[in-house]
Amino acid sequence: MNTTNSPDTPCYPLIGISACSQHSDGEHPIFTFGEKYSRAVSEGAGGLPVAIPALGAGLPLQQLVERLDGLLLTGSPSNIEPHHYRDEGSEPGTAHDPKRDATTLPLIRAAVAAGVPVLGICRGFQEMNVAMGGTLYQKLHTTGRFREHREDKTTTLDQRYTTGHDIRIQPGGRLAQIWPQSETVYVNSLHEQGVRDLAPGLRVEAVAEDGLVEAFSLIDAPAFTLAVQWHPEWQWHPCHDVGDFPFYRALLGAFGEACAQRARARGVSRQANGMASPQ
Numbered sequence: 001m002n003t004t005n006s007p008d009t010p011c012y013p014l015i016g017i018s019a020c021s022q023h024s025d026g027e028h029p030i031f032t033f034g035e036k037y038s039r040a041v042s043e044g045a046g047g048l049p050v051a052i053p054a055l056g057a058g059l060p061l062q063q064l065v066e067r068l069d070g071l072l073l074t075g076s077p078s079n080i081e082p083h084h085y086r087d088e089g090s091e092p093g094t095a096h097d098p099k100r101d102a103t104t105l106p107l108i109r110a111a112v113a114a115g116v117p118v119l120g121i122c123r124g125f126q127e128m129n130v131a132m133g134g135t136l137y138q139k140l141h142t143t144g145r146f147r148e149h150r151e152d153k154t155t156t157l158d159q160r161y162t163t164g165h166d167i168r169i170q171p172g173g174r175l176a177q178i179w180p181q182s183e184t185v186y187v188n189s190l191h192e193q194g195v196r197d198l199a200p201g202l203r204v205e206a207v208a209e210d211g212l213v214e215a216f217s218l219i220d221a222p223a224f225t226l227a228v229q230w231h232p233e234w235q236w237h238p239c240h241d242v243g244d245f246p247f248y249r250a251l252l253g254a255f256g257e258a259c260a261q262r263a264r265a266r267g268v269s270r271q272a273n274g275m276a277s278p279q
């Protein structure tokens, strides 16, 4: 990213990154996301990353989405509370993050309606389905219908984020446009939950060999709206020599281009109103 300011400095799209709610030192409530997500936004999508704290109803959503050029929904070990998709309670001890749910679910609906490009990753993928009215399997491995989609926690981080399974990209969709090179692609897999019923208005973009939905888009969304169950942001993990994943780069690149388009459009309309272009 060019960090100098001159009249020729490009206008980087402002991309919000959803944060989780946690406690630092067990006492202070904090909002967090991994550095790899920030780098995926700045280096992969060419955007200016900004944190979206999990403030729930305390966030003026309409004002927020009007300022954003993109929204990246991160992964998280925590699971969406099942009442959001009309299911019974989860097993005792399941990690949840009600503050994040209260933020991301309405934020997704507001962003889609405002034409903000959205990319959902893993928990973010599941949030997009739930926000639009879909449901989840709480534990894929207990259904007897699917292969193992969880990571092997006894292996190294590199192994966990490079081991997975093939997906099949559906012809004619958004993902096939982004990645026309091959219909089958190998992706990582680190989740226990998955799509049960796809929300109305969503289109399957990729499936695993066992039939599980691995990617979807919104059919009538005014802007780029894609969600993936795997972790393309691994490409930008700062602490590891992760190698090169052209498929992951292509995904973030396409998202970044959609965000840049929105930034340009917002700049044009500001000039038309006699306002300065966004910096």
Ligand SMILES: N[C@@H](CCC(=O)NCCCC(=O)O)C(=O)O
Pocket (backbone or CB within 6 Å): 034, 074, 075, 076, 077, 078, 079, 121, 122, 123, 124, 190, 191, 192, 193, 194, 231
């Ligand atoms: N908890 C959900 C979603 C899994 C997920 O998003 N994992 C991410 C792990 C941390 C990271 O890489 O950001 C499930 O288990 O299905």
